[in-house]
Amino acid sequence: MSAEIRIVLVNTSHPGNIGGVARAMKNMKFSQLHLVAPKKFPHVEADSRASGATDILENAVVHETLEQAIADCHFVVGTSARGRHIPWPVVDPRELSSIVQGAGDKRIAVVFGREDRGLTNEELHLCHHHVHIPSNPDFSSLNLAAAVQVITYELRMADLYAEQVEQQKPQWGTEWDIDLADSADLERLFAHMEETLVDIEFLDPDNPRQLMSRLRRLYLRTVPDKVEVNILRGIMNATQKKMKD
Template sequence: MLERIRIVLVNTSHPGNIGAAARAMKTMGLNDLCLVDPAAFPDPEASARASGAEDLLTGARVVGTLTEAVADAVWVVGTSARLRAIRWPLLEPRACAARALTEAGQGPVAVVFGRERSGLTNEELDLCHALVSIPANPDYASLNLAQAVQILSYELRTRWLGEGALAQQSPEHPPATAQEMEGLYAHLEQTLYELEFINPEQPGQMMRRLRRLFTRARPDKNEVNILRGILSAAQAKAGTGA
């Protein structure tokens, strides 16, 4: 099951942190590393800090956007230490590990770590089903990237061992992937603009709130197709569809 857990590092500025994160992953049996627009990679500093986990660096997938990194994932969790205007479901590491392994029974799961200084943007968090926050000392909550990866990797391995390496499941109704959900959101937003439900000049928080609604609902692939069929019918009825 651990092979279905993907660690995603977004726009990492220091290559040494990539190597240290790879080392943290390998010690806990994780091997799927994806890098989103790293500042410098490959890099000798990354290899030096990997200290025996160079194979993870060699096999790492490098992409330009978080959307690409999580396209096939059925569940995406982002790390965050900041409160947000619109609240995402918030988990502690142990609960996150339990949920991640449950979701991994249905397909790939992505655990996303943001930039060293600023974390993940709200737009990137829109791609996440939940957030995970490490309950560090509030007076000095200064974990570096590799430490955060180590903590979550440890919790994942501990949970996996405790569950006796559960067999992978083949769900009757597979959940929609992140890519399929993004297609739904784009279709929904376009339809709402065409129906003049959203003012393009003052969109406000409408789409972000709708994203949270569908994230809670967790539609499967068939349900997403039904919803998009409804949107297409609404466009046709209004005379706006292609």
């Protein structure tokens, strides 16, 4: 697979689940595991459940925050089991695998939340897309390792199929000329945007409603490149300068 895919687990409470995820990843030929503030890691139970995939645990990268874990990623997908107040682009695992195949050699993060309550709204707002596994609606709860297995299986199958195809159509129908903005670039953009909107009194910091969430959804949906982000920030710099004149 040309894309560089990392599996990110947020605030996992049971070390055995981390081991189970490592085993599921190695089954499907994935190796990059990133952990955000795990409750217990490293841990003997994680090693036991990994069952031969301890190399993935040994190389796992631990972060304090999700922002740190995805800072250098160009495309971030958060797993979500329920609908949100603000609708976000949602795909199933097979659709996700198609998107990843068209992403070239970009860095991609697939983010999984806590065993009992998944990802928070704030964490999901850091993601370009959400992925939903269409399980039995009468019994929809999936074990963390099982959820990782489903998604990595679909990514693996898409990769095997792509090997049989001479040329995959690029994401926009043509090769792109500029590197995509990574998550850190986008977070700086959103912080600058919020500051500017407050300066011009378009955003009331005491009553923000869902303005920044909707703007996040808008810009994440476009998957902007680095030059496009710089242009937007240049416009905001000029706007702020004009306000001070």
